[in-house]
Amino acid sequence: MIDLFEHIPALLIAVPLLGAFLTPLLGKVNKNARNIWVLLILALTAAMSFLLAQDVYTNGIKLYTFGADIPSLTHPDTVSIPVRIIFEIDGMSVFMLLISVIIGFLAALYSISFIKDENGIERYYTLLLLLITGMIGMELTGDLFNFFVFIEITSISAAALIATMVDREQSFEAAFKYLVLSSIGALFLLLAIGFLYGQYDALNIATIASSMQYTFADRMALVLIIGALALKAGLAPMHMWMPDAYGEAPPSVTIAVMAATLASLYGLIRMCFTLYGSSIFNLSVIGALIVAMAMISIIIGATMALIQSNLTRAIAYAAVAEIGYMLLGIGTALHVGINEFGETALTGGIFHIFNDVLDVGLLFLATGAVIYATNEKSLSNLGGLARKMKFTTIFFLIGLLAAAGMPPMNGFASKIIIYESVYRLNPLLSIGAILASILMLAIFVRIFYSVFLGPELPNLKNVREVPKAMLISMAIISMLIIIFGLFPGYVIDNLVAPAASALANPESYINAVLLGGA
Amino acid sequence: MSESKIIKTISSIAFPFVMIYGLYVILHGHLTPGGGFQGGAIVASACVLLLAGYGSREIAKRIKEGQLSVLESIGALGFVSLALLGISTTFFYNFLAGSHSIFGRIPPFGSNPGDLNTAGLLPLMNISVGIKVIAGLFAIVMVLAFVTWKMGGRKQ
Amino acid sequence: MEISISTGSGFWNPIVWLIALLIALLITYAIRSLGRKDYKRGKEQIKPFLSGNAEEDVEKLHTKGDNLYWGFRQSLAGYYKLMQKIHSGDLRDYVVWFVVILVILSFVVFGVM
């Protein structure tokens, strides 16, 4: 009997890929069948991810070796190091995997109403599924070169998706910028992988981490990896592609690209904590640098969002600031090591990853609803939409409160952990972060006021509430936000703590490959 | 503007040779350097030769971009489903190798000229990758050629 | 199931916060009900009194998004001028920033670490 359960890591790649390539064929037959097919594929992917998560949380790290007779076998009989591609799934990978599949499903659900077929967009769902495949691959793989391949799949499909709104002039400019910067980042990552491969004759993260020395090439690779992945994650001052890309992409794409950016962030965290996690590397200086860049991200993101007159661009700058909050927590943990408040900071930073994609994602989806209903992006031409779009207004309000870190939403739960742990590193950082958070509230209130409140404007007389599929996806995110906000302890114990402990113990990740295989 | 006679003649003559060489590279991917992608790129460049010789409008009358994208999907589907066929043992399991059915002969050990009828799934995967690459690359070049006439840069 | 989370130096419990919010709302309601009872909707008394001038058109009264926080922007005009210069939108500048960060990282890794 086929034990499909064992093959879930491979199926998580194969199923969306198969779905992606069948989609254009189905689209030629029937548009509705295609939409249902896409949703079905993504629901199947999500279900498999939940099963995998269950497995990892109960049984620990799961290994999948491609091409081996027994998937958990990491070493071929005659060789002492792994030579095949190995997927290695621990608590952190599962945490990111859940983010990707949930956001991917919601993005597809939202797109069904949002993306109109008249635009001549045949390949939209193919690219979306490829983007989700790339993200999942980045998060599951334990192989450096494989990581590079998936990062490139992600950037190519994301760039093509950003240019989806062909009728909007600047979308191609945004896509070009995104693609150029992504490919530069990926090329430097490949160069770093070359440095590591040339030294250790291996591509497996665990194998390289276990034999890591302190040579010139190792440190050069560290520079290149951190630089490249920080560029992909949008850390200031390399954040400038982010407002361009997020602001111009259709919002259903933006939320998926956000998840892809967070997958790059995952790569950064994974490389810092696991690949360079051995004790001969003292990354505390790098941690300090990351904290500094995170602080710049927060300040630039919050202040620049205030002066934007474009609705999506303002929220995109807020997304830059949110990336800063995550890396503030994670960089603190890298700086001080895993001591009592370092671990708390790490927990806060990881928890904030999920919260950010929910909060800012909801804001993007709600602005997408506004754009869908009014075909207008400029703040000056909008107003009084609360009269016409009741549900969208409520969802935007929830997203606003959560993203600005107001209690009792989820954003507050993670931000307070970050504030209080960073306070013990340096009170000034914490105070700056709190002030920026207040500024973010001001920004969102400005957007909320000018879009939803005020009198009905004459050019927006015929506005109508958006279709159900869009409302449902927004409602699901709002529900998650409220649940995460009301029961943060539950989420931290069950989702975040395994992820944080997986990062804090690189030995278990290494030993799973080197000792776990027969 | 009509295409130059020299280009037309040369591309007509070169086309079959380049095509056959590309198909050779695809089919012998498991024995010699090359494989699906390289061979596919060669075949696609043969098609691009035609594009250069006869002009994109002439080609557009005969081949539609939609047909190419269907072909591309078929190639990709073939690859993924071949990988999935061996799932009873593992993903990408080569169940055809050594099975004495198609491509199933066991290759001899040591230096030898190579036997085409070996390697199991690998030739099949090379073929599906080849189909995908031919269709994909040709579609890319064709679309880039179409865009230039929508721009009105070069009127014919 | 643990609802409250520890933050290292304190704790956060949304349920406690909700109860506090409820109490605050009750107090607000109590204060509000102390107000005047002779307020009626739809009468002359709800109309704004603009020194006897006629009320302007509602559309003109709406403050547009661009004009909000005008003072904040004015007081930080220098900062925003600099920021807009940095965010030039030029792709080459984006690449330059990446190279700058690589150089800083090299200094940190080879000099300090």
Add this chain to the structure above:
Amino acid sequence: MIYNIPFIAAISLVLIGLYTLIFKRNLIKMIIGITIMESGVNLFLITLGYRKESVAPIFTALPSSTTIPDKMSLPVPQALTLTSIVIGVAVLALMLAIAVQIYRRYGTLNVDKIRRLRG
């Protein structure tokens, strides 16, 4: 020393690519710069797998005097390079397609003019 020349060439290709990206205004030239960088990285990878006086790693075509596997160059970097070339082709095609569309909309390929998204 002679065996270091490919590495020097690879690094200089990467630097030339970066120079092209930063100092050239034309979008097409920037794309060429990325391609040059990519060639540098590919050259670097392929050089990693080379051994002195080694032959191509085809098992059935080994000359009979060669002892297996000491005299074969490493096949893994070659596979990596191939993958990276394939990815490079996809990126190149997409970048060119987007550049064409930008030209249609902006009427220029000068990167100084293509900055409507700023601030």
